Amino acid sequence: MFIETHGCQMNVHDSEKALSLLRPMGFAETDDPSTADLILLNTCSVREKASEKVFHRVRALRLLTEQRDPVVGVLGCVAQSEAEQIFERAPSVRLVVGPQALDGLPDLVSQLDRGFDRAIDLRQDNRPDFVAVDDRSRRAGLVAFVTIIEGCNKNCSYCIVPYTRGRERSRPIDSVVEEVRRLGEAGYREVHLLGQNVNSYASWVERASGRRFEENAFPELLARVARESGVSRIKYTTSHPRDFSEKIVQVMDDNPELCDWIHLPVQSGSNRTLKRMFRGYTRERYLELVGAIRGARRDYSLTSDVIVGFPGESDDDFEETLDLVREVEFDALYTFNYSPRPHTPAADWGDDVPPQVKRERFDQLLELQGEIQIRRAGRYLGVVCEVLVDGRSARSDTDLTGHSTGNAVVNFPAADGVVPGAVVAVRITSVKAHSLYGEFVKLLSSPVVNS
Numbered sequence: 001m002f003i004e005t006h007g008c009q010m011n012v013h014d015s016e017k018a019l020s021l022l023r024p025m026g027f028a029e030t031d032d033p034s035t036a037d038l039i040l041l042n043t044c045s046v047r048e049k050a051s052e053k054v055f056h057r058v059r060a061l062r063l064l065t066e067q068r069d070p071v072v073g074v075l076g077c078v079a080q081s082e083a084e085q086i087f088e089r090a091p092s093v094r095l096v097v098g099p100q101a102l103d104g105l106p107d108l109v110s111q112l113d114r115g116f117d118r119a120i121d122l123r124q125d126n127r128p129d130f131v132a133v134d135d136r137s138r139r140a141g142l143v144a145f146v147t148i149i150e151g152c153n154k155n156c157s158y159c160i161v162p163y164t165r166g167r168e169r170s171r172p173i174d175s176v177v178e179e180v181r182r183l184g185e186a187g188y189r190e191v192h193l194l195g196q197n198v199n200s201y202a203s204w205v206e207r208a209s210g211r212r213f214e215e216n217a218f219p220e221l222l223a224r225v226a227r228e229s230g231v232s233r234i235k236y237t238t239s240h241p242r243d244f245s246e247k248i249v250q251v252m253d254d255n256p257e258l259c260d261w262i263h264l265p266v267q268s269g270s271n272r273t274l275k276r277m278f279r280g281y282t283r284e285r286y287l288e289l290v291g292a293i294r295g296a297r298r299d300y301s302l303t304s305d306v307i308v309g310f311p312g313e314s315d316d317d318f319e320e321t322l323d324l325v326r327e328v329e330f331d332a333l334y335t336f337n338y339s340p341r342p343h344t345p346a347a348d349w350g351d352d353v354p355p356q357v358k359r360e361r362f363d364q365l366l367e368l369q370g371e372i373q374i375r376r377a378g379r380y381l382g383v384v385c386e387v388l389v390d391g392r393s394a395r396s397d398t399d400l401t402g403h404s405t406g407n408a409v410v411n412f413p414a415a416d417g418v419v420p421g422a423v424v425a426v427r428i429t430s431v432k433a434h435s436l437y438g439e440f441v442k443l444l445s446s447p448v449v450n451s
């Protein structure tokens, strides 16, 4: 079985779930599609022309496998949004599975085995169950992903996720804590708690007054995972400024196991645009949250996302975004050019910012952020960072690469006894916009497994 994953960490984790579901049927993973009996494309609709790219990839993979006749399947958001049309446009595809129907994958593959020509499952019944992942199917090596909430109730006007992944379903708090604890015992050094909007995590929690259901249980979850799991590096994505709170910062301050990185997508600095995006917060509230983060006891790395060229975005609106970026000084910023997505309200509003204007705004933002980023990174000069070693640096045979608790890439000269999975102290000696460089100080801990 060959599986190719596009998109975010949620999709990477969904591919791990697909592997976990198919292994008991006798499938083994290969990284060579030309030898595979089953080829799965796990797709993402966030980027422009996502479905075109999927059809292009299906054709390319079919050319590679001309000598065989593998089952080709499409999973993920494009499967949900294009549905049966996929069979028409790409006749070699025999399997289509939406994100909420992933647990049906083994049954669908069995149907094809039994001679069915095609199989499709696009259920959107918002079931609360979560597919368990076996450790052999995890892909992130020393970092493990754990889904805490599926789906999204926010309905941002540009986003297809509520359509493809459905309403929010949170996983019980005890089951999350238990999985993270088990991953720690299995040797994973870092765990990422995942969800489209982790801040709206809800669960039954124990209180002095008794057990009760809380809509806003994310701080509680963070505190329990930090204190009870035994894992010393815990990160989470993605946050939403409407549900993010000062309480979360406080819990992070109190628990050093919660890494010093916060990704808080702002999307625009203009209240007019935020309103049309249905984001549910104002620029002022966002800056208040940034104030809480900057005023915290620990030094957090703060990163964000911005969409440029949203329908109706004027020069003034964009200026307000530039202004906010200048004021906040993010440690990293992921900028996207707006393009309409099917099944979203904004798709009906016209894509009225000309491509040339979008490009200019994108470049302007990139240039501004580039200056800010290098200046911000400068505060790490001389600082000793805790780095989880990922492996050899792609740029130098003599260097190792890893990532800090603040999610920065850190390169440093290889040292005796330092292997992937080790956690080391590195003193930063120089900075670039997208990485830090330093000298090895000492080994903090050796890998337990997965080296």
Ligand code: SF4
Pocket: 152, 153, 154, 155, 156, 159, 160, 161, 162, 196, 197, 240
């Ligand atoms: S919060 Fe908005 S952008 Fe994020 S997944 Fe939900 S609808 Fe999409």
